[in-house]
Amino acid sequence: MTDLGIVMPVYKQKPAFLEAAMNSVLKQTFRDYKLVVVIDGAPEMEPLVRGLLGGDRRAEVISHAFNQGVAAALNTGFKALLGKPEIKYLTWVSTDNVYYPRFLDTLRSALAKGPRELGLVYSSFQSIDDEGRPLNSEQHLAVQRQYQSQPKEKLLDSSIVGVSFMYKACYAAMTDGYGMAPVEDYDYWLKLTEHCEIKFLPVELMDYRVDSAFSVSASLRTAEQHRKWRYAYHLTRHQARMRRGIAPAVTILYPLAESGPQAVERIENLYEQTFSNYLCYVLDLSPDMRVTADLSRISHPVTDFKWFPGANAATALLHAAQMLQTPYGYVLGPKLFKDAMDMNVLYDQLEKAPPSALSDYYTDDRTQLGYRHELASAGHAVYDELYRRQALVDSLKTIRAQSGDAT
Template sequence: MIDVGVVMPVYKQKPAFLEAALNSVRRQSYRNFKLIIVIDGAPEMEPLVRQFLGGDCRAEVVSLAFNQGVAGALNTGFKHLQRFSDIKYWTWVSSDNIYYPSYLETLRGKLSKGPKELGLVYSSFQCIDDDGKPINSEQQLAAQRQYQSQAKDLLLDSSIIGVSFMYKARYAGLIDGYGLAPVEDYDYWLRLTEHCEIKYIPVELMDYRVDSAFSVSATLRSHEKHREWRYAYHLARHNARMRRGMAPLITILFPLKESGDEAVRRIENLYEQTFSNYLCYVLDLSADMRVTADLSRISHPVTDFKWFPNTGGTTALLHAAQMVQSPYSYVLGQQSFKDSMDLTVMFNQMEKAPASVLSDYYTDDHKQVNYRYTSEPNHKPRIQDELFRRQSLADYMKANFMTMSDPE
């Protein structure tokens, strides 16, 4: 009985990569599967696909008249799979990756033998270059396995599932299909896992071809495309937290008199942090809202602008600090985060710190995190680039307002 459904979207692809991908699927040790190949508005690819399939009766080719993108092609493919009521397990594969013979058998086995609430399983994978040579060393694979084995809750922070996966059709039926390009998979996992549990398999089951010519990752190399990807990545996490009723944990306050390359660089540096459960308020101190006009062009789902015309930065910060509702607040200064994990580290340290700690911050050499205490003098003269407890920031500013200088 055929109980596994596989979808492969195909747009433009190197013939050699396409042939290798299709052969790897056709040669699976588990043979009871249905393969739907969706030609996504690239009619020149259909003769190649049919040639490489060699008349395999398990495969069906669906051609779309125009390019609908990965999400549209996947939704078309899975809609075709819904015609087969016996198919219980779904996955999709790329037209340039190579899937080991045990790929389907291993993933299906874990799903079929697992508890009812288990809805998605995923595995490790090797990265290869265009010549098919492995990229990751054993040490790198070990680090990847550790990263992917994180708890389900941490899926909200990063896409730990990766590119090797299978899930139950019954749970897929509870959510809408794929969308939110170019983070279709990640957004899908966040929605799917609100209904089921997940399980990691710490073994490599496929080769992932990194940045091949026609891959999605290759299209994201430009700065503008990276911005689009980053916006969608943050939006997927923000939407998931909204659905789950999770309030922001940090409010970022960024006072600015003028916009320019440095302001853009600094706020984009914030957006690259792994920690994402925050609100960002840009405090626009310009007389003509120029800061708002310029920085709002860099889309971000949790950034808002507060206009404080003819107001000093310290006064604006004091007003804004008293509006904060999240447990922590952070005054963004001109000093960039040196590592993408900085905000995560500071947050985790504050969560463990005693109540006598007002805030924490990195030392100038970035070698350790220091603390500001309620009962001890502190030699840090400014409050920028420092993570405060919510009320501590407002109280500190009220007590020291007359001696504080405006942010640069």
């Protein structure tokens, strides 16, 4: 009985890449599957697709009249497969990747032999260039395997699943399909794994072609395109936390009297952090809301703007800090994060620290973390430190009192 279904969405693609991808699927050691190829508004590709399929009875071709995007193509293909009660396992493949002969067999066996609650399995993969040359050494692959082997909860921080995967149809039927372009796969994993468990297989089962001409990654090269991707990436994590009832852990406060290249660079730098379980409030100190007008152009799903016309930074910070609902607060200062994991490290270490540690921060040479055990005073800024909420409020009050600022 055919219990495995595969979807291949097809838009524009180099014929040689499509041929390599299609042949690698057709020549799998596990052969009893149903393949649905969805041509997404690219009728010029249909003759090539049908020629490569060669009348294979396992394959069905569906054509969209116009291009609707990867998510819509996947939903079309999986709708056809989920309508077949015998289909128990699902995956999808890209037109520029190459799948090793035991790709299907290995993933399907892991699902079939696993417990009922196991719904998604995924493996490591090799990255290749347009010439098919491998890009990762064994050392790099070992690091990648370690990264992908993180527990399920880490999916809320990043897409550890990658590009080699298979999941059970019964859990797929519990989701509302693919969406949230261009992070439709990551959004799907977050929705799917609200119903099932996951398992990583530390073996490479495919070649992932990096930045090929018609890939999604190749379409995200401009700053504006990257911003749209980043917005969707943050939004899908924020929505997943809301569905699961996970409250934000950190509130970031960013007081600004004026906007400019440095302010833009700093907020972009924040948005590139892997840590995402925060709320961000830009405290606009300008008289005409110029800061709000300029920085709101860089969209972010959890950033809001509070206008404090004529106030100084200390007054605005104290007012905002007293309204915090999160366990931690962070006042964004001029120092850029040097690494995308900086906020993760600060948060993880302060969570582990004893209550006597009021804040943590990177030392000037960035060789280690420092901890503050006393409230900050007028001689010490509160910027660029992760504080426990009440410690931040008390430090701001102390600084304001010592500076004699009553404005």
